[in-house]
Amino acid sequence: MRMRREDRFWQIEPLLGKVTHPARYLDHEWGAHEEQDGPFHVCMIYADTYEVGQPNLGIAILYNELNKAEGISCERAYLPWVDMSSLMRERGVPLLSLETSSPVASFDIVGFTLAHELVASNVVETLDLAGIPIRAQDRDEDDPLVIAGGPSAWNCEPLCPMFDAVLLGDGEEEIVDVARCVRDARAEGLNREQILLRLAQVESIYVPALYDIVTDETSTRWGYAVPREGTGAPEVVYKRCIPDLAASEPVAQRMVPYMGIVQDRFAIEVLRGCARGCRFCQAGMTYRPVRERPAEQVIEAVQEGLASSGYDECSLSSLSTTDHSQCELILRELNERTRDTGVRVSIPSQRLDSFGVDMASAVSGSRKGGLTFAPEAGTQRLRDVINKNVTDEDLERAARNAFENGWRRMKLYFMMGLPTETDEDVVAIANAAKRVLQIGREVCGRPRRGKSGVTVSISVAVFVPKCFTPFQWVGQLERDEVRRRQQLLLQSCDDRDIHVSYHDSDVSVIEGALSKMGRKGFDVVLEAWRRGCRFDAWSDQFHYDVWLEAGRAVGVDLEEAAAETFPLDARLPWEHTSPGVNKGFLQREWRRAMEGVTTPDCTMTSCTGCGVCPTLGVSNVIAGDRHGG
Amino acid sequence: MAGSPPIGKPDLNRLRVRFGKDGRLAYLGHLEVINTIERSVRRAALPFSVGNGFARRMRVQFSQALPVGAASTCEYYDLYLTERVDAQEALGRLADSTPSAMAPVEAAYVGGRLPALEAWLTRSEWKVRLLGDGSGFCAQALDEALEALVARGSIDFMRGDKPRTIGLGNTLVSWEAQDLGSQDGMAAIALGLKTRSSNLGALRPAVLLEAAFATSALECATLDSMRVLRCGQWHEDEEGRLVEALDEGLLA
Numbered sequence: 001m002r003m004r005r006e007d008r009f010w011q012i013e014p015l016l017g018k019v020t021h022p023a024r025y026l027d028h029e030w031g032a033h034e035e036q037d038g039p040f041h042v043c044m045i046y047a048d049t050y051e052v053g054q055p056n057l058g059i060a061i062l063y064n065e066l067n068k069a070e071g072i073s074c075e076r077a078y079l080p081w082v083d084m085s086s087l088m089r090e091r092g093v094p095l096l097s098l099e100t101s102s103p104v105a106s107f108d109i110v111g112f113t114l115a116h117e118l119v120a121s122n123v124v125e126t127l128d129l130a131g132i133p134i135r136a137q138d139r140d141e142d143d144p145l146v147i148a149g150g151p152s153a154w155n156c157e158p159l160c161p162m163f164d165a166v167l168l169g170d171g172e173e174e175i176v177d178v179a180r181c182v183r184d185a186r187a188e189g190l191n192r193e194q195i196l197l198r199l200a201q202v203e204s205i206y207v208p209a210l211y212d213i214v215t216d217e218t219s220t221r222w223g224y225a226v227p228r229e230g231t232g233a234p235e236v237v238y239k240r241c242i243p244d245l246a247a248s249e250p251v252a253q254r255m256v257p258y259m260g261i262v263q264d265r266f267a268i269e270v271l272r273g274c275a276r277g278c279r280f281c282q283a284g285m286t287y288r289p290v291r292e293r294p295a296e297q298v299i300e301a302v303q304e305g306l307a308s309s310g311y312d313e314c315s316l317s318s319l320s321t322t323d324h325s326q327c328e329l330i331l332r333e334l335n336e337r338t339r340d341t342g343v344r345v346s347i348p349s350q351r352l353d354s355f356g357v358d359m360a361s362a363v364s365g366s367r368k369g370g371l372t373f374a375p376e377a378g379t380q381r382l383r384d385v386i387n388k389n390v391t392d393e394d395l396e397r398a399a400r401n402a403f404e405n406g407w408r409r410m411k412l413y414f415m416m417g418l419p420t421e422t423d424e425d426v427v428a429i430a431n432a433a434k435r436v437l438q439i440g441r442e443v444c445g446r447p448r449r450g451k452s453g454v455t456v457s458i459s460v461a462v463f464v465p466k467c468f469t470p471f472q473w474v475g476q477l478e479r480d481e482v483r484r485r486q487q488l489l490l491q492s493c494d495d496r497d498i499h500v501s502y503h504d505s506d507v508s509v510i511e512g513a514l515s516k517m518g519r520k521g522f523d524v525v526l527e528a529w530r531r532g533c534r535f536d537a538w539s540d541q542f543h544y545d546v547w548l549e550a551g552r553a554v555g556v557d558l559e560e561a562a563a564e565t566f567p568l569d570a571r572l573p574w575e576h577t578s579p580g581v582n583k584g585f586l587q588r589e590w591r592r593a594m595e596g597v598t599t600p601d602c603t604m605t606s607c608t609g610c611g612v613c614p615t616l617g618v619s620n621v622i623a624g625d626r627h628g629g
Numbered sequence: 630m631a632g633s634p635p636i637g638k639p640d641l642n643r644l645r646v647r648f649g650k651d652g653r654l655a656y657l658g659h660l661e662v663i664n665t666i667e668r669s670v671r672r673a674a675l676p677f678s679v680g681n682g683f684a685r686r687m688r689v690q691f692s693q694a695l696p697v698g699a700a701s702t703c704e705y706y707d708l709y710l711t712e713r714v715d716a717q718e719a720l721g722r723l724a725d726s727t728p729s730a731m732a733p734v735e736a737a738y739v740g741g742r743l744p745a746l747e748a749w750l751t752r753s754e755w756k757v758r759l760l761g762d763g764s765g766f767c768a769q770a771l772d773e774a775l776e777a778l779v780a781r782g783s784i785d786f787m788r789g790d791k792p793r794t795i796g797l798g799n800t801l802v803s804w805e806a807q808d809l810g811s812q813d814g815m816a817a818i819a820l821g822l823k824t825r826s827s828n829l830g831a832l833r834p835a836v837l838l839e840a841a842f843a844t845s846a847l848e849c850a851t852l853d854s855m856r857v858l859r860c861g862q863w864h865e866d867e868e869g870r871l872v873e874a875l876d877e878g879l880l881a
Contacts, residue, residue: 014854017656017697017854022697023661026653028728030668258654258657258665260660306671308672309672310670310726312687340679342685342686
C-alpha cells in the first residue's frame with residue numbers, strides 16, 4: 001500500500017537540534033525546484049549523505065530533465081546519517097524527500113544512482129528506511145517502481161533483486177522515457193507485471209525480473225541471465241547513448257547547497273567518454289564514444305552557471321578534460337572573463353605531458369597548490385600492460401616543467417595488484433617518486449635545514465577488476481599479498497619528503513567481490529545489511545569481518561569471489577547488458593596486454609575496433625583538433 | 630573573542646546589511662551562513678572587492694556567530710564594494726538573490742574605519758520559548774534556577790568533546806521569565822534574555838538553559854524543546870549606552 005503524499009517536515013524538525021549537520025535535511029536550497037505539482041512524481045536518490053550525493057552531476061541532469069517534462073515532477077532524497085536514521089526509526093518517521101518532505105514511499109518512481117559498488121548496503125538501508133519492500137518481487141501493486149542507473153549499473157546483478165528496472169547508459173532521455181512509460185501504463189490500469197513487460201520494450205531498459213539465471217558448463221559459477229520466454233525482453237540490453245553532447249543542456253547544476261559538500265563548486269561536463277583505452281578503467285570502456293562540448297558552449301555556460309549560482313569556483317569535469325581539443329582556448333577565455341572576481345577554474349587531473357602542465361598553469365595563475373599526475377604503474381613494462389601510454393621521460397619532463405613553473409607539491413596516483421605485477425614494479429613506484437623528488441630538488445635547490453619545500457605524495461589504490469574492461473576475467477590480488485606489497489612499497493620509500501598513502505585492502509576485497517558476483521551476490525548484501533553494514537564507503541563505518549561473516553552465512557566466500565579468475569571464453573554474469581564494446585575487442589585487448597602491446601586512442605589516430613560506434617550508431621564528436629600525447 | 634580588525638581600506642565602500650535567519654534555515658551553522666551570503670552577493674552581481682590572499686576571498690565581515698538552531702531578526706555583515714552602488718538598489722539586488730529565510734532587510738554605508746562587527750557588537754537580546762513538562766516547569770522555578778546559577782558565578786559545559794567554562798557575572802545582563810500557559814499540550818515559558826560578549830566568551834541561551842534545568846530549582850521539570858530568537862544586537866560604549874549597528878552617527 002503506497003504511503004500518502006503529504007508534507008511531514010514537522011516530524012523531522014524536532015530532530016534537527018539533536019543531530020550532526022542539520023543542514024543535510026533542510027532543502028530550500030537556491031535553485032531547487034520548489035514547484036512539485038506532478039501529478040507524476042519521481043524521487044531521485046543518492047544513497048549516501050547529502051554532502052556526498054548533492055554534487056553528483058548525473059542526478060542533477062536527470063532532476064532537470066524530469067522537472068522540465070510536462071506533468072512530471074522530480075525531487076531528491078539522500079540517506080540520513082546514522083544519528084538521524086536512528087532517531088527516525090525510534091519515532092516511526094519514514095525517509096522523506098527533500099523538496100516537499102513527502103515520504104519516499106509515496107512516489108510513483110524511486111530512482112537510485114549507483115556511483116560505486118560500496119553503495120550496495122546503503123541502497124538496502126534506504127529502501128528499508130523508506131518503508132519500501134526491499135525485494136522487487138515483494139512489492140505491492142501500488143508500491144513505487146524502484147529503478148537504478150549510473151556508473152556501477154554495469155554488473156548490477158548483485159543488486160538487481162531490489163530494482164524493478166535498470167537504466168543503462170546516458171540517462172537524460174532514458175529517464176523521461178521510463179517515467180512516461182510508467183505513467184501511461186498506470187493510467188491505462190496495467191498491473192505491475194504488465195508495467196514491467198512494457199518497460200522491457202523501452203530502449204536500454206533492463207528488467208531483471210524478466211530474466212532467469214542459468215548456470216551451465218559455458219558459464220562461471222554465477223551463471224548468466226536469459227530472457228524468460230514470452231516476455232519479449234531482449235537477449236542483450238544495449239546502453240542508451242546520446243549522439244551529441246552539445247545538444248544537451250550544458251548547465252546541469254543549478255542548485256546551491258547551504259552546507260559544504262565534497263565538491264563544492266560549479267561543475268560543467270565538458271566532454272563525455274574517453275578513448276585512451278586504459279585497460280583497467282571501466283569508465284573508459286563504458287562511456288564511449290568521446291563527445292566534446294564545443295568551447296563556445298562551455299565558456300558561455302560557465303559564465304551563466306557562475307552568475308546564477310554565485311559559486312566562486314568552476315570545475316571542468318570529464319574523464320579526461322585536458323584531452324578536450326579546445327582545452328587551451330576554454331581555459332584562456334575563462335581566465336580572461338573571470339579576472340579579478342576571485343573565481344577559480346579547476347580541472348580534475350592533468351595529462352602527463354607538457355601540455356598537461358601548461359593547462360595546470362593556465363588555471364592556477366600564481367596560486368600553486370599541488371599538481372596531480374596518474375602514471376598508474378611504476379615500470380614501462382607494466383604501463384604497457386595496462387595501456388597507460390606514458391613513458392618515464394613523460395613523467396620526468398612533466399615533473400621538471402611543473403617544478404620550473406613554481407609547483408612544489410606533486411601527487412602521483414598508482415595502482416597495486418595490476419595483472420602481471422611483480423615486486424620490481426612495486427619498488428619502481430618508489431623509484432618514480434624518488435626521481436620526481438630528485439628533479440624537484442635539482443630545480444628548486446637542495447633541502448636547507450631539512451626542508452626544500454618539495455614534496456611528492458604517492459597514493460596507491462588497490463586494483464579491482466571491473467566488468468566490461470579487458471581485465472574483467474582477472475582475479476583480484478589476494479588481501480595478504482596486497483598487504484605485503486604495500487609494506488614493500490613503504491620500505492622502499494625512505495625519504496621523508498615522499499609521503500605514501502594506500503587504499504584499505506579490506507575494502508577492496510568487498511568492492512572486488514561485488515564487481516564479480518552474479519545475482520546470488522544479493523544474498524550477501526542483504527545479510528551484511530541485516531548484520532548492521534551501511535555506509536561502507538566511510539572507513540569508520542566499514543566492518544570487514546561482518547561482511548565476511550555475512551558471506552559465509554549465505555555460502556559465499558567473499559575473498560575467494562574477489563580473487564576468482566574467469567576463463568576467457570566463459571559466459572559472464574553481466575553479458576546480457578552491454579555498453580557497446582565487443583567482447584572480442586576486450587579479449588584482444590587482454591591478449592595484447594599480456595604481450596605488452598599498447599593500443600592507441602582512436603580520437604588521435606584511427607579506429608581501434610572496440611565496436612561501440614557501429615553497434616550503437618554513434619561516433620566520436622571532436623570539436624577541434626586533438627593533441628597527441 | 631579575537632575579532633578581526635576592520636579591513637581598513639578607505640577607498641572601498643563599506644555597505645552594512647542587516648538580515649534575518651528564520652524558519653528551517655535557523656539550523657545553518659555560521660560557516661554555512663557565510664557561504665550562503667557570499668554566494669548571494671555574487672548572484673546579486675554587486676561590485677564586491679576581493680582580497681589579495683592566496684584564496685582571493687570576497688571582502689566581507691560578519692557579526693558574531695549565531696548558534697545552530699537559533700533564529701534571528703538582526704544579523705549583520707559589512708560588504709566592501711569597489712563602487713558606491715545606491716544602498717537601496719544594492720539592498721534590492723541582494724534581496725532578489727538571497728534565500729527568503731535569510732533576506733536582507735536594511736542596508737546603508739558606514740565609515741570605513743569602524744571596528745569589525747564581530748568584536749564591536751557586544752550586546753545581544755534574545756527571546757526564548759521553552760516547552761516542557763512536570764510540576765516544576767514554570768517561570769518562577771526558572772527564575773530561581775537562574776538566580777542560583779548567577780550566585781554560583783559560572784557554568785561548566787561541553788562544546789563538542791571539550792570542556793568549557795563561561796562566567797555569568799559579565800555575560801548575563803538580565804532576564805525576564807513569563808508563563809505562557811499550555812501550548813501543544815505542554816507548559817510554555819517565554820524568557821527574555823540580555824547578554825554581553827567579551828574576549829572571554831559569549832553566553833549562548835541553550836548553554837544557560839541546560840545548566841538551569843540541571844539545578845535543583847527545576848529538578849521536577851522536563852525541558853522538551855526551546856526556540857531561540859536573537860532579536861537585537863548592539864555595541865555597548867564605554868558609558869554603557871547601546872549603539873545600533875546602523876545608527877545614524879555611523880553612516881557614511
